Structures are given as structure tokens and as C-alpha cells.
Amino acid sequence: MNRFKHILACIDLSDYSPMTLGYALGLAGQADLKITICSIVPLREVNPVYMAGMMYPCREDTKEYLEELKKNRTAQIRELIHTRYPEFDGKTDIRIKMGYPAEEILGMIDEVDPDLVVMANKGRSNLSSFMFGSAAEFVFRHCRKALFSVRDKHIFKRMYSGRELPETGELRNIMAAVDFSPWTEHILARAGWMAQITGAKLHVVHCIGTKELAWIKSHYIPENTFSEEKFLPKAKQRRRARLEDQIKAAGIKDMAGIDITIDSGDPCEQILYAAKDLRADALILGPLGHSRSVKFVLGSTIEKIFRHSPVPVLRLSPDICI
Template sequence: MTQFNHIMACIDLSDYSPMTLGYALDLAGKADIKVTICSIVPLREVNPVFMAGMMYPCREDTKEYLEELKTNRIAQINELIRTRYPEFDGKTDIRIKMGYPAEEILAMIDEIDPDLVVMANKGRSNLSSFMFGSSAEFVFRHCRKALFSVRDKHIFKRMYSGNELPESSALRTIIAAVDFSPWTEHILARAGWVAKITGAKLHVYHCIGTKELSWIKSHYMPENTFSEEQFLPKAKQRRRERLEDQIKAAGIGEMAGIEITIDSGDPCEQILSAVKNLRADALVLGPLGHSRSVKFVLGSTIEKIFRHSPVPVLRLSPDICI
């Protein structure tokens, strides 16, 4: 059963930072995992200082100011840890950089080489809807490590305007969504490990897509004899048996209480519906689907789920099978 040994938590001291730390430190505490906290000071906060330093070098000590800025942010992060997670006081490595957040996060991932990156779906901007090009989405697309995108399912709404602050919650039900791609066993192994250390129930979910059904129907012989009502029960049973074999191959066959659900329809819609119906607390996905595209494609099932899932999404590393 594959596990994570080093977590990198990305925070910006926004309202979403305590939630991000909560998920990261909870996993770390239950499995004795090393934690590195990454925080990026955006250029918009330091550009005025650079300009002042250029125009009035005798009146503005830019280097001293920037070091003070980093020191203050480290102090704020330490205070947050002492206040909310005292058991981790002095036990985390804190790294501060300046620049464009998404680019600096990706650079730090290359630098410290974590097994898992934890970050919120929103940050200081607190956008009411996702925008193509946002830091969270940019990192989600380009991160070559497993990434845990966290969000509070109780207040996850496109136009949420309440006063409730996002909080981490216990993982009680985890859905592993699989499509028999090369990453299926890895998804099952990772999801099984998280379920084991958190005490969560594992639910394996598979959807027979409408495109697949259309292809089967168009190639069915003799023509015009395809019956979805007759085909689906047999197809679901075959896939259930195959999933049972892959669960054993992933090393989680001995886990108690694993449930399997096989549906049909649009994969994105069905997965999100299963998240709601099963009251899931987290969703585990592969990095890509059967297309195995090197880059994420706008509109792909995984990207749609990332944008619309009300629960945290753990997306595995694209390099996991290489």
C-alpha cells in the first residue's frame, strides 16, 4: 500500500490557510510525515518597494524591508500553528519566497521534491468562481506531484457570500474514482492508504461513459440490435469482478468495508452525484484518463471535477506510472 512521506502545504495567510494546514497536518500527524510549509509573497505587495528603492535609494532600504517582510510572514505562520495546531509547533519547515504565486509554488515543488502538495482551491482573492489562469488551477494543471486540492464542502458555492470561514473536516468516506486506465491500481492504493490512516470508509466508483456506450452501440453486430437494458447488467458485473481483482492487486484486498459502485452516464456528472449521494469527504482521481494527454485539456473530466467538486480532490502524480 503506497504512502506519502513528505507533504508540502501551500498557504497565503488567507481565510483558507487554516483549512489547508488542518488537512495537511492531520495526515502528517496520523502517519508521521514530514511537512514543509510554503508561502509566496506576491509581487504586487513588493513592487512598490522596489520602485521606491529605485527612485529614492538613499531613503528606502529595499533589502532590509524584504527580509522584514519574510520574517513577519514566518512569525504569522508560527503563530497560526501555535494557536490552532500546537502539537506541530517547531516541527515544520517554513519556506518563504517572493514572486508570482503559481510559478513560485511549482519551482518550490521541484526544489523540495514532496510526495504530496496540499493547497486550497481559493486564496486571498476569494474568487466567487474559478477563472482560467488562477493560481490554484494553474498549479493543478502543471504540478507533477500528487496534489490535494482542499475545500470546505459545507460552504462550497459559486456565489457564497456568508460569513462562515472554511474549516478542515474529518475524512469519514473516501471515493476512489477509477476508469481502468493505467493509473487504476495506483488510485486504489493511494486511496486505500489514506482511508487506512484516517479510519475512513473506502468506496470504489466506476462509470460506464455515454461515449463508450455509443461506440459499442455503433459497432454492435447485427446492426440495430443493441439493447442497453440487456447490456448494462452484464457489463457492470464483469467490471465489478475486474475491480475486485485490481483491489487485490493494489494491496488493499484485506481492508474491511470496501464498497464498489458501477453506474453509467456522463462520468463527471455521475461522479459528482456520487459524491453527494454517498456523502463523501474526499475524492481520489488519477492524473489523466484514457486519453493520456501530456497536458490537462480545458474541459476534461478531471478538470471539470476539480472545478465543481464540493469536497477535497486528491489528484495523483502524472509520473506515477513512468
């Protein structure tokens, strides 16, 4: 069964950092994984110091100030771990960088080479990271590793300004969304591994898309005899049988109580509806769909789910089948 071995948790010491650490350290503790914590000091916080160093070199030791800034950030992270997760005291590798957060996170990923990157859907600004060009979305599109975007489903909104702080949720129901692409067995294996280490129930969801149904209807022989009411029950039965075979191939057939749901409609809407209906606590997706586009295209099903899902989303590495 596929498993992760090394987690990189990206935090910025905002209100969302304890939640991010909670998910990352929770998985690390349950599966005995290596954990590295990454924090980026944005350029906007250090640019005034650079300017002061350029204009008034005798008044400000820029290099010394920046090193002190890194030490303070490291101390804050250690204090957060000591306060919230004392069992990890001294057991994490903490790395601090300065620059543009998205670019530095991608650089850190190349440097550390983790199996899984964990980061929140929001940060210091408390604006939804689901705005085009945000750090979270930029990393989502360009990260070549598995990415776990965590969020609190109880307070999830595009623009949340309330006083309630995001918290790490317990993983009781894990949902794997599959479309019979080359990544399906990997999705099932990763989802099975996560369900196994957390004790969660595994739900497997597949959607027969409206575009697929339209294509079948337009090519159906004899012409103009297609009946969706007659076609869907048999199609769902065939796909259930195929999913059961892929569950075996993924090495998780012995897991108890795997639930299979097959529906039809718009894939994004149906997956999000299923996540709500099944009370999913995490949603696991492949990196791409049948199109196998190298880029994460704006408007794709996977990107829409990433933007709109109120529950944490784990998107697998696009290199997993190479």
C-alpha cells in the same frame, strides 16, 4: 500499499489557510510524514517597495524591508500553528518566497520534492480559484506531483461572500474514481492508504461513459440489435469482477467494508453525484484518463471535477506510472 512521505502545504494567510494546514497537518500527524509549509508573498505587495528603492534609494532600504517582510510572514505562520495546531510547534519547515504565486509554488515543488502538495481552492481574493488562469488551476495543470485541492463542502460556492469561515473536514468517507486506465491500481492503493490512516470507509466508483456506450452501440453485431437495458447489467457485473481483481492487486483486499459502485452516464456528472450520494469527504482521481494526454486539457473530465467538486480532490502525479 502506496503511501506519501513528505507533504508541501501552500498557504497565503487568508481565511483558507487554517483549513489547508488542518488537512496537511492532519495527514502528517496520522502517518508520521515530513511537512514543509510554503508561503508566497505576491509581487503586488512588494512592487511599491521596489519602485521606492529605485527612485529614492536613500529613503528606503529595499533589501532590509523585504527580509523583514519574510520574517513577519514566518512569524505569522508559526503563530497560526501555535494557536490552531500546537502539537506541531517547531516540527515544520517554513519557506517564504516572493513572486508570482503559481510560478513560485511550482519552483518550490521542484526545490522541496514532496510526494504530495496541499493547497486550497481559494485564497486572499476569496474568488473561486476555478477561473481560468488562476493560481490553483495553473498549479493543477502543471504540477508533476500528487495534488490535494482542499475545500469546505459545507460552504462551497463559485463565489462565496458569506461570513462563515472554511474549516477542515473529518475524513469519514473516501471515494476513489477509477476508469481502468493504467493509474487505476495506484488510485486504489493511495485511496486505501488514506482510508487506513484516517479510519475512513473506502468507496470505489466506476462509470460506464455515454461515449463508450455510443461506440459499442455503433459497432454492435448484428446491427441495430443493441439493447442498453440488457447490456448494462452484464457489463456492470464484469467490471465489478475486474475491480475486485484490481483491489487485490493494489494490496488493499484485506480492508474491511470496501464499497463498489458502478453506474453509467456522463462520467463527470456521475462521479459528482456519487460523491454527494455517498457523502464523500475526499475524492481521489488519476492524473489522466484513457486519452493519456500529456496536458490537462480544458474541459476534460478530471479538470471539470477539479473545478466543480465541493469536496477535496486528490489528483495523483502524472509520473506515477513512468
